[in-house]
Amino acid sequence: MIVESESRVNPNSNCLEGKRCPTCGSYGPFEVVVRMRVLLCDSRIGSAQDPATEYDDNAYTTCRSCGRQGRFGDFAE
Numbered sequence: 001m002i003v004e005s006e007s008r009v010n011p012n013s014n015c016l017e018g019k020r021c022p023t024c025g026s027y028g029p030f031e032v033v034v035r036m037r038v039l040l041c042d043s044r045i046g047s048a049q050d051p052a053t054e055y056d057d058n059a060y061t062t063c064r065s066c067g068r069q070g071r072f073g074d075f076a077e
């Protein structure tokens, strides 16, 4: 039986499930550049029509802990 000396269980279970900074090991939070639909008027940018955001593995991501930048897909265990 192999006993791990430290916990290696990723605590993320939602949108960051399986995600971890490859540089510092942080489980987040991460800043991710997302796409979002808003109502754009000539005089101003209105409120979001649909609060849903879209991103994929190519989304530009920054680790809040160490500042590493890269693709969201690179932030994986």
Ligand SMILES: [Zn+2]
Residues within 6 Å of the ligand: 021, 022, 023, 024, 025, 026, 063, 064, 065, 066, 067, 068
């Ligand atoms: Zn980091």
